[in-house]
Amino acid sequence: MAEEMNIAVLGFKGGVGKTTTAVHLALYLQQRCAAQAGTSQVSLLLDADPNRSASRWAERGSPFPVKVVAGDPTMSTPSGFQHTLIDTPARPTPEQLGLLAERCELLLLPCSPDALALDALMLTVNALDRLGAKHYKVLLTLVPPWPNRDGAEARSFLQQAGIPLCRQAIRRTVAFQRAALEGVCVNQLLDPRAKQAWSDYVAVGEEICHEQV
Numbered sequence: 001m002a003e004e005m006n007i008a009v010l011g012f013k014g015g016v017g018k019t020t021t022a023v024h025l026a027l028y029l030q031q032r033c034a035a036q037a038g039t040s041q042v043s044l045l046l047d048a049d050p051n052r053s054a055s056r057w058a059e060r061g062s063p064f065p066v067k068v069v070a071g072d073p074t075m076s077t078p079s080g081f082q083h084t085l086i087d088t089p090a091r092p093t094p095e096q097l098g099l100l101a102e103r104c105e106l107l108l109l110p111c112s113p114d115a116l117a118l119d120a121l122m123l124t125v126n127a128l129d130r131l132g133a134k135h136y137k138v139l140l141t142l143v144p145p146w147p148n149r150d151g152a153e154a155r156s157f158l159q160q161a162g163i164p165l166c167r168q169a170i171r172r173t174v175a176f177q178r179a180a181l182e183g184v185c186v187n188q189l190l191d192p193r194a195k196q197a198w199s200d201y202v203a204v205g206e207e208i209c210h211e212q213v
């Protein structure tokens with residue numbers, strides 16, 4: 001894995017799981033790397049969404065295992081962290097988008113498998129293409145359970161459009177809403193479905209780490 005990795009979680013639409021993704025990947029990377037690094041703080045979560053959802057999530061779960069800093073997408077972050085996850089506003093300005101593209105190793109674009117989210121995703125992808133940013137990847141989120149085919153259909157649409165996509169998708173489950181309410185990682189809930197939900201983010205985290213080597 002690269003020495004330092006900045007990951008912006010972004011997209012032009014709200015409600016597609018940006019905050020949930022930024023929180024869980026920060027927690028995953030913290031858990032994965034803290035032991036190796038011999039320090040308790042390896043992940044930083046920059047809450048650059050003016051809604052401050054990530055900050056409130058962490059406050060509800062205090063003490064939260066990851067350091068959370070509130071700011072805007074262009075602020076410089078404290079040094080010394082191996083990973084910085086940036087939760088961004090649903091409508092970043094072109095300047096913010098350009099800066100995020102420049103300073104992040106990965107731009108992760110959560111998208112739920114529905115027409116409105118896919119429309120907004122295409123606008124985001126077009127804006128990144130215009131910037132010449134190639135280091136983005138879509139993460140399908142809120143994917144309804146089988147036998148619903150929305151996730152598979154969205155995947156096939158994105159693949160045909162040649163848009164880079166995480167192999168792993170995030171299932172839709174109410175456990176994520178409960179985790180936000182309690183201010184914890186979904187794997188802390190006493191519910192077998194919550195453990196499965198966590199395994200989705202673990203797989204995404206692994207995918208990211210292997211590709212950044």
Ligand code: ADP
Binds near residue numbers: 014020021175177178
């Ligand atoms: P965004 O940051 O894009 O606005 P959020 O992460 O705040 O999106 O999620 C929007 C809503 O959807 C919240 O109520 C959140 O708990 C819920 N949510 C997010 N991911 C999932 C999921 N995988 N399954 C079910 N609900 C989810």
